[in-house]
Amino acid sequence: MALLIDIEKLNTQERLELANYLWDSIEHPKKDLIVSDWHKEVLDERIENKTVDTSKLKTWGALKLELTQKHNL
DSSP states (O other): OOOOOOGGGSOHHHHHHHHHHHHHHHHSOOTTOOOOHHHHHHHHHHHHTOOOOGGGOOOHHHHHHHHHHHTTO
16 A cells, blocks of 8 residues: 655644554564564573663663763754
């Protein structure tokens, strides 16, 4: 199905609805979805090592400030 729309003409609510529609359309993978072997290995490794070092995590606000300062925005 071909769908052509001018996203710039959509208001914020319409864009959010479109984003949700797109996500819902891929949220449940189809049987024909092919995942490469290296990707499976990475996912398996992450599942095995479920521990997360939260000391390296940043909040969105902290990361945004860091990037803003780093790139003089």
